[in-house]
Amino acid sequence: MAIQNTSNAVLPDARDVHGAPNAPAHWRSARWRTNAIAFQTIIIKEVQRFSRIWVQTILPPVITMSLYFVIFGNLIGSRIGPMEGFSYMEYIAPGLIMMAVITNAYSNVVSSFFGAKFQRHVEELLVAPIPNALILLGFVAGGMIRGLIVGALVTVVALFFTHLNIHHWLVMLSVVLLTAMLFSLAGFVNAVFAKTFDDISIVPTFVLTPLTYLGGVFYSISLLPDLWQNVSLLNPILYMVNAFRYGILGTSDINLTVAFLLIIGFIVGLFGFSLYLLNKGIGIRH
Amino acid sequence: MWARTVQQIVINQAGYYGIPRRQAQQRSEQVLRRLGLWDKRRSIARELSGGMKRRLLIARALVHEPRLLILDEPTAGVDIEIRRSMWRFLREINDQGTTIILTTHYLEEAESLCRNIAIINHGEIVEDTDMKTLLGKLHLETFVLNLHQPVSDLPSLPGYPLRQTDETTLEVDIDKTQSLNALFQNLSTHGIDVLSMRNKTNRLEELFVRLVENNDTTRTA
Numbered sequence: 398m399a400i401q402n403t404s405n406a407v408l409p410d411a412r413d414v415h416g417a418p419n420a421p422a423h424w425r426s427a428r429w430r431t432n433a434i435a436f437q438t439i440i441i442k443e444v445q446r447f448s449r450i451w452v453q454t455i456l457p458p459v460i461t462m463s464l465y466f467v468i469f470g471n472l473i474g475s476r477i478g479p480m481e482g483f484s485y486m487e488y489i490a491p492g493l494i495m496m497a498v499i500t501n502a503y504s505n506v507v508s509s510f511f512g513a514k515f516q517r518h519v520e521e522l523l524v525a526p527i528p529n530a531l532i533l534l535g536f537v538a539g540g541m542i543r544g545l546i547v548g549a550l551v552t553v554v555a556l557f558f559t560h561l562n563i564h565h566w567l568v569m570l571s572v573v574l575l576t577a578m579l580f581s582l583a584g585f586v587n588a589v590f591a592k593t594f595d596d597i598s599i600v601p602t603f604v605l606t607p608l609t610y611l612g613g614v615f616y617s618i619s620l621l622p623d624l625w626q627n628v629s630l631l632n633p634i635l636y637m638v639n640a641f642r643y644g645i646l647g648t649s650d651i652n653l654t655v656a657f658l659l660i661i662g663f664i665v666g667l668f669g670f671s672l673y674l675l676n677k678g679i680g681i682r683h
Numbered sequence: 684m685w686a687r688t689v690q691q692i693v694i695n696q697a698g699y700y701g702i703p704r705r706q707a708q709q710r711s712e713q714v715l716r717r718l719g720l721w722d723k724r725r726s727i728a729r730e731l732s733g734g735m736k737r738r739l740l741i742a743r744a745l746v747h748e749p750r751l752l753i754l755d756e757p758t759a760g761v762d763i764e765i766r767r768s769m770w771r772f773l774r775e776i777n778d779q780g781t782t783i784i785l786t787t788h789y790l791e792e793a794e795s796l797c798r799n800i801a802i803i804n805h806g807e808i809v810e811d812t813d814m815k816t817l818l819g820k821l822h823l824e825t826f827v828l829n830l831h832q833p834v835s836d837l838p839s840l841p842g843y844p845l846r847q848t849d850e851t852t853l854e855v856d857i858d859k860t861q862s863l864n865a866l867f868q869n870l871s872t873h874g875i876d877v878l879s880m881r882n883k884t885n886r887l888e889e890l891f892v893r894l895v896e897n898n899d900t901t902r903t904a
Contacts, residue, residue: 438698
């Protein structure tokens with residue numbers, strides 16, 4: 398099925414261009430433009446989705462994190478004393494921000510893509526001439542945006558309780574972006590395999606939440622006995638929380654290079670796997 | 684809670700085909716107006732009636748102005764008024780250059796809209812030709828005649844097998860080589876005035892039944 402661009406010139410099917418390296422340059426540029434608009438549309442749709450239901454998507458994590466700050470930071474934290482040379486409130490702030498980013502990036506994509514499958518409007522996307530990689534990136538971008546918005550709001554809440562002097566902007570921003578991307582991809586994989594609404598809450602409840610709580614959000618692993626320190630090193634979230642904490646506070650239990658390599662490795666693996674699932678139509682086509 | 688409005692759905696669909704948002708907005712208005720859904724543009728799609736949902740599907744299919752439109756029973760379950768307006772709409776877009784492939788169980792719809800027709804029986808194409816040629820294959824048609832006055836004694840007309848269904852209604856089978864004029868002259872001779880006449884069933888339907896029956900007989904033989 399052909400499509401038309403703004404000037405009503407008939408464009409070829411996506412496969413005509415992608416499959417033909419010698420396609421005229423204006424076709425390629427038109428195809429690029431078409432893809433850019435399609436990608437933008439998916440992002441707009443995703444942002445509209447979580448904005449429309451902000452009471453379910455944006456507000457709860459902000460309230461939950463505020464309670465963490467009040468209870469752990471203010472009430473209990475004052476009795477715990479400093480950790481790694483920082484007040485307890487300062488120490489847990491980066492972890493709580495990261496926790497909000499991880500949870501929201503994940504749950505946005507898992508809910509949205511499963512919803513699209515469940516209500517069958519994923520078919521709108523599958524029949525359109527959009528490359529699968531762009532569909533995937535569109536959903537991932539939606540998850541990242543929600544994760545970052547909630548992360549930013551939790552940061553604002555944190556600033557009511559403590560002050561945060563950013564130690565390394567680049568590290569902080571790159572870690573939060575990459576982590577949001579990683580968990581958006583993980584959410585996508587979960588959504589692909591999910592068959593019921595229960596399936597989209599099992600991983601967040603039984604895997605993501607325990608790993609996040611045990612991922613150095615509330616404590617430094619140097620407080621743990623050697624055995625549990627080594628066990629903690631198997632938890633990928635520990636690397637992300639600590640790399641982010643380094644970006645803000647300049648302190649980390651983990652080597653930064655290892656943390657970045659691990660995050661990028663996970664992203665590459667999950668992206669490849671997600672694209673494979675989408676190309677094969679696993680969990681989508683019946 | 685996640686639901687998008689009718690217009691958002693159509694705009695997004697246009698976006699997936701590379702139509703910029705502002706233009707998609709205009710086109711969505713055009714197609715929604717033409718399909719009688721403009722008043723429902725802010726409604727949630729799942730709250731629409733069956734017929735409206737079907738029209739929304741067509742709006743989504745049309746918003747990127749495709750050259751080929753494939754419609755699977757577009758008028759199934761919609762009321763007569765909407766069906767007729769959809770027929771008008773399909774004729775319009777066809778006149779504007781969109782090729783339409785339509786599957787339907789309503790043979791009246793196929794006869795009224797289509798130039799070419801394929802009949803599928805048990806997944807097998809038993810006929811694939813233009814409408815005129817196909818209807819030309821119908822040798823025998825049954826007509827229903829409404830009479831001016833009741834007939835008590837039905838005359839016997841050679842070559843025209845008459846059946847009486849009630850006092851003022853007759854049925855007659857006519858071969859395509861036979862003239863209707865001769866039939867009316869014969870009836871007038873016997874003092875029978877015909878007020879009106881219609882086909883007993885849709886011509887295409889009659890042909891369809893015969894083709895499918897023939898095909899089934901061949902399959903079982």
